[in-house]
Amino acid sequence: MSEFTKQEVSRHNHAWLIPFICLLVGGLLLGISTNIAKYAGNIGLTPLAFLFWSITGAAIILSVVALLRHEHPPLSARGFEYYFVAALVSVAGSNLIFFSAIPHVGAGFVAMMIALPPLLTYLGALALRIERFNTMRAFGVAAALAGAGVLAVRKFSAPDASIFWILIALCGPVLLAIGNIYRTLRWPDKASPSALAPGMLIAAAIWLGMVSVLSDFSLAVPHGEILPLALIALQACIFAGQFLLLFLLQKTGGPVLLSLLGSVGAIVGVPVAVFVQGESVPDGIILGASLIALGVGLVTWGGIKMTASLPKKSE
Structure with a gap:
């Protein structure tokens, strides 16, 4: 086997x-x-x-990154459609739902809800033939969904549960699943992840600005205080990294693996909400988190197996 072929096989085996x-x-x-x-x-x-x-802030950060890398966002009609539709379902709509629900249902519960899109995304990907059926990945998605479901059902049964805001929070995962499928199907030709991410965030900022104008909700930040500005700057940096990785994961892993971002987010977000924010420990956390972790592992391992089964280049 030639050195070139060995390098190709090595890259193929580590594609996951x-x-x-x-x-x-x-x-x-x-x-x-x-x-x-x-x-x-x-x-x-x-x-x-x-x-x-x-x-x-995140849009500005990623725009600067794209300019430095000479990867300009596509300015075609297809590009603008992609930015505004993806921004509505993947950023502006879903995050506004989650951020509005957090004061009523808690950050831990919202983190768990973000773990729900995998089943919807997987079913949509199978129906549209974006994803080939794989038993291990299907079982992994079901396990992750079951884990989030255990936590959600326990939340509904809590004596102080806000049914209205729980139902509102459940709408967010539906938008995220739609976004996962849409971004895969309508990805502009030859566009890189770092070129598309700033365009989507700029469109999301426009959507949110329109909500402010049409609803009279204020965009004002408390004056004379450093902490709110520092928190916005921190969140802008987190969003910049999060959405850049989202597009990279979309391109390299597909919509189903992408949908498990929420499952990983739940494993991180719930403990932070409990130990740092002082929220009560969600009922069923051990079973729910274990199922979610199992689901992430099975979907990832199933993807590795699918990659390994692809035909390799011969000498």
Whole structure:
């Protein structure tokens, strides 16, 4: 076997590594993000204002990164459609739902809800033939969904449960699953992840600005205080990393592996909410978190097996 062929086989066998790292780091940032959103409410930032300025900051950061890498966002009609539809379902709509629900149901519960999209994404990917059926990955998605379901059912049965806000929070995963499928199907030709991410965030900021104008919700930030501005800057950096990894994971791992970002985010977000924010430990946390972790492992391992089964180049 030639040296070139050996290098090709090595790259082929390790093709799973980049999406797996993106999944872990992206999920970590997602879990932290939900907890920062709760703390923002505690210091006087409204969900809309916090989300708008954080998204705007992240858009600026990623735009600078794209310019430095000479990867300009596509400015075609297809590109603008992609930015605004993806921004509505994947960023503005879903995050506004989650950030608004956090004061009523807690950051831990919202982190768990973000773990729900895998089943919807997997079924959609199978129906649209984006994903080939794989028993191990299907079982993994079911396990992750079951884990999130255990936690959600226990939340509904709590004596102080806010049914309205629980139902509102459940709408967020539906938008995320739609976004996972849409971004895969409508990915502009030859566009890189670092070129598409800033375009989507700019469109999301425009959507959120329109919500402010049409609803009279204020985008004002408390004056004369450093902490709110520092928190917005921190969230902007987290969003920048999170959405850049999201697009990279979308490109390298596909929509189903991407949908498990929420499952990893739940594993991170719930403990942070309990030990740092002082929230009560969700009922069924051990069983739920174990099933979610099992699901992430099976879907990732199933993807490795699928990659390994692809035909390799001969000498």
